[in-house]
Amino acid sequence: MPWDELLWMFILLTVVAIFGQLWFHFVDSLLERAKRLLFRRGQPPVWHTLPGEKEDDDGHQ
Numbered sequence: 001m002p003w004d005e006l007l008w009m010f011i012l013l014t015v016v017a018i019f020g021q022l023w024f025h026f027v028d029s030l031l032e033r034a035k036r037l038l039f040r041r042g043q044p045p046v047w048h049t050l051p052g053e054k055e056d057d058d059g060h061q
Contacts, residue, residue: 001009
């Protein structure tokens with residue numbers, strides 16, 4: 001392959017990769033908006049911490 005064909009292949013692959021990244025971020029943002037619209041009234045999950053462990057006078061648990 002001559003160098004000009006290799007250059008055009010590289011440019012084509014670069015354009016495809018950039019288009020793929022833009023498409024992914026576009027679709028991802030649409031999905032996030034749909035999630036916010038559909039589930040905006042839902043309460044966030046409650047995270048409970050473990051109960052505190054008590055130590056005796058010797059520093060043992």
